[in-house]
Amino acid sequence: MASDDIAQLADALSKTHVGDGELSYKGQGLKLDDAESVEELVREIEQSQGLRSLCLEGNTVGVEAARAIAKALGSKDLLQRCYWSDMFTGRLRSEIPTALRFLGGALMSAGARLTELDLSDNAFGPDGVKGIEQLLKSPSCHTLRELKLNNCGMGIGGGKILSEALIECHRKSSALGAPLRLRVFVAGRNRLENEGASALARAFQLMGSLEEVHMPQNGINYAGVMALASAMRHNPELRTLNFNDNTFTKKGTMAMAQALRHLRNVQVINFGDCLVRSEGAIAIAAVLREGLPILKELNLSFGEVTEAAALVVAQAVMDKPHMEKVDLNGNSLGEEGCEALREVMENSNKGDMLASLSDDEGEPDDEDEDEDEDDEEDDDDDEDDGDDDASDDCNEDNEADGEIMKENGTSRKDDSPEKPQSPAEVVSFLSCPSAEKLLQLGEMRTNLQEHVTASDPHRAALVFVKIASLYREDPETKTAVLETIDAVLKKLLSGSALQSYSFLSALLVMMGLLRGEGKMKKASLTPGQLLCLEHAVQQEYFAEHHASLLHSFTSRNSEALKCCSSAGERLSSALEKKCQH
Known part of the structure; x- marks a missing residue:
């Protein structure tokens, strides 16, 4: 070893922090190539009685140097925390797995029981995960509480290997009566994509012990997000969810919203740069209304959220006593929208x-409204019903009604009880609605409630629009329409805030007051639809926060309501009165 290298190492060791069982060489910039280059370091490790923490971060360790360090670690059975991030700079990728096997093997031989392992900022790829695979499966990791693999380039393959290792670790530790209870998982910037994320979701769901999950910038879209959301709901102690810079879109955000309904301890939500969009933001707002009691931070930045949806979010956080930060930067509010949002918060x-x-x-351009839909949304069966324009075009409505009929048989996918086959008159009405048919239904109008369910908000919105479009001022028709509307809305708005908000946002999309995803076309806006809503807003079943949501959109879409100016004014007046109560 050259004399200047020895001098460098001696100087670095003089700065080494030793105390409370910790030995740290953090940021020393040591180039440790072989056994000779680590002689002094090895001696310090060997002489450190009760070593519990070893930090090698910010140095570069070769295979032979790792072998020598591993030999020294072979007797350190009290070691618990390994801070080994950024310690392979300049090394061949093929070297890293071998070096990790040496180090991991030493921990296993020593019988160490790790609580924290940090290998972040080591670009080792899937092969690097193989280098720690046996360690992760071993008793040395049965006690692991924090696993940090940020910016390691694991890829899909690495994510799958890691998942299987964690599942095996959980299986073996459970057999010994002390199951793996990982609390912190960090794996941002790893190109996990959907397959890698879905694989890890299986491990997360099995463990059920996570408190922090950080997986930003992994190229995950809604399929992977949905898998992760399903896993998150099985981890009731979750405090931090950071999925920044992945692609949720509506389906992913709705799945995350559903998961958040089951979590009471979440303090930080970071869905920034995730393309949650307005419908997703409304869903998150709904969960805020009825849950997340100790939330401190909410990040929905850079998500194509429009002004009205942002105001719905702002209103939902008002009663959160622990709230410290709401980030809605980089969205599509426009100058006036930004000012309105600031005003609401300041007031x-x-x-x-x-x-x-x-x-x-800035505000989105109208001509771009349908150009930013994701391809993966196009084949969504739940959106297909919305293809039917809710006008009097009976042929287009037949397909949607055929789907409605399926709900009354054994093909139902929601948790509602199976319902009897609807009378032919009801089916005929929904296929081609008319005021005459509605009146002929008589008491059978109550059967129309069976064709709406909170689990399918788009179909429910379609049924509402069909009925409301029949509104007339003659007393008999008016009474029939409003009684039917009352029955339908009372059912749809009586569930959770997430269910009712999902229906209202679907209705807003159909009426052209909210930009939506998927292939659902707008209905032809009629005065009857607005007058039915005006009536409904005044009823007891229509809560103030529901009115507040609608008011946020109607008050900012005056142009869309111009074709029904009188009815629009009546609805706006009713909404304002309800919101002032």
């Missing part, structure tokens, strides 16, 4: 909670 003495809006994208 409630929450102005300091709102993050900067300096990167707002």
Whole structure:
């Protein structure tokens, strides 16, 4: 070893922090190539009685150097924390798995029981995961509480290997009566994509012990997000969810919203740069209304959220006593929308909670409204019903009604009890609605409730629009329409906030007041639809927060309501009165 290298190492060792069982060489920039280059380091490890923490971060360790360090670690049975991030800079990728096997093997031989393992910022790829595979499966990791693999380039293959290792570790530890209880998992910037994320979701669901999950920037879209969301709901102690810079779209966000309904301890949600969009933001707002009691931070930045949806979110956080930060920067609010959002927050003495809006994208262009739909949404069966324009085009409505009929048989997919086959008159009405048919139904109008369910908000919105479009001022028709509307809405708005908000957002999309995803076409807006809503808003079943949601959109879509100006004014007046109560 050259004399200048020895001097460098001696100087570095003089700065080494030793105490409380910790030995740290953090950021020393040591180039450790072989056994000779680590002689002093090895001696310090050997002489450290009760060694519980070893930090090698910010150095570069070769295979032979790792072998020598491993030999020294072979007797350190009290070691619990290994901070080994950024310690292979400049090494061949083929070297890293071998070096990791040496180090991991030493921990297993020593009988160490790790609580924390940090291998972040080591670009070792799937082969690197293979290098720690046996360690992760061993008793040395049965006690693991924090696993950090940020920016390691694991890829799909590495994610699958890691998942299987964690599942095996959980299986073996459970057999010994002390199952793996991993609390912190960090794996951002790893190109896990859907397959890798879905594989890890299986491990997360099995463990059920996670408190923090950080998986930003992994190229995950809604399929992987849905798998992760399903796993998250089985981890009741979750405090931090960070999926920044993946692609949720509506389906992913709705799945995450459903998961959040089951979690009471979440303090930080980071869905920034995840394309949650307005419908997704409304769903998150619904969960805020009825849950997440100790939430501190919410990040929905850079998600194509429009002004009205942002205001719905703002209103939902007002009663959160622990709330510290709401980030809606980089969305599509426009200058007036940004000002309106600031005003709402400041009027409630929450102005300091709102993050900067300096990167707002401005109001979306109308001509781009249907151009940003994701290809993966196009084949969504739940959206297909919306293809039917809710006008009087009976041929287009037949397909949707055929789907409605399926709900009354054994093909139902929701949790509702099986319902009897509807009378032919009801089916005929839904296929081609008319005021005459509605009146002829008489008491059978109550059967129309059976064709709406909170689990299918788009179909429910379609049924509402069909009925409301028949509104007339003659007393008999008016009474029939409003009684039917009352029955339908009372059912749809009596469930959870997430269910009712999902229906209302679907209705807003269908009426052209909210930009949606998928292939659902807008209905032809009629005065009857607005007058039915005006009536409904005044009823007891229509809660103030439901009115507030609608008011956020109708008050900011005056152009869309111009074709029904009188009815629009009546609805706006009713909404304002309800919101003031």
